[in-house]
Amino acid sequence: MLHRLNAAGSLTRRLVLGTLLAGITSLTPVRAAEPxxxxxxxxxxxxxxxxxxxxxxxxxxxxxxxxxxxxxxxxxxxxxxxxxxxxxxxxxxxxxxxxxxxxxxxxxxxxxxxxxxxxxxxxx
Structure with a gap:
């Protein structure tokens, strides 16, 4: 049972980290290459x-x-x-x-x- 809790915690941490990274990159303005x-x-x-x-x-x-x-x-x-x-x-x-x-x-x-x-x- 302890193994399942650690696996669930690890998955939660990865989801939170992924969500944070996605949010940060969406806040960064994407600039097209200058012509x-x-x-x-x-x-x-x-x-x-x-x-x-x-x-x-x-x-x-x-x-x-x-x-x-x-x-x-x-x-x-x-x-x-x-x-x-x-x-x-x-x-x-x-x-x-x-x-x-x-x-x-x-x-x-x-x-x-x-x-x-x-x-x-x-x-x-």
Whole structure:
């Protein structure tokens, strides 16, 4: 009979411990992995808008495929696009905003050569 009491006590302790652990883990906020932000500077309006939109869609599809495969090191990729209107000065502003405010870790863009040349010093 003593053996049954010890077994029952052991089972009770395990149930209480399991319940406590479950409660603690449910109180801990679960944070999804922070996304890796990729910046895109391209013409989404103006003379090169059709090409810029096609590039944006293509990059978006590639990012979706990478994310379906688990992302990069378990982190999803996120595309953050800005319109340069095929204008070098607007491209510079867009690149600065993506790097300094949006926190991108990589920059893609400069569909038009003058925009690309203007962005290079910022990206370096």
């Amino acid at each position: 890796i932000r990729i910046g895109l500077v391209t013409a989404l309006s103006g003379q090169s808008a059709k090409s810029g939109e096609a590039i944006s869609r293509g990059i978006g599809l590639a990012i979706e495929e990478i994310n379906r495969g688990g992302g990069v090191l378990g982190r999803p990729l996120e595309l953050v696009a800005r319109d340069d209107e095929a204008n070098p000065s607007k491209g510079v502003l867009a690149a600065r905003e993506l790097i300094q405010r949006a926190g991108v870790v990589a920059l893609i863009g400069g569909l038009d050569t003058p925009v690309s040349m203007a962005i290079v010093p910022i990206a370096n």
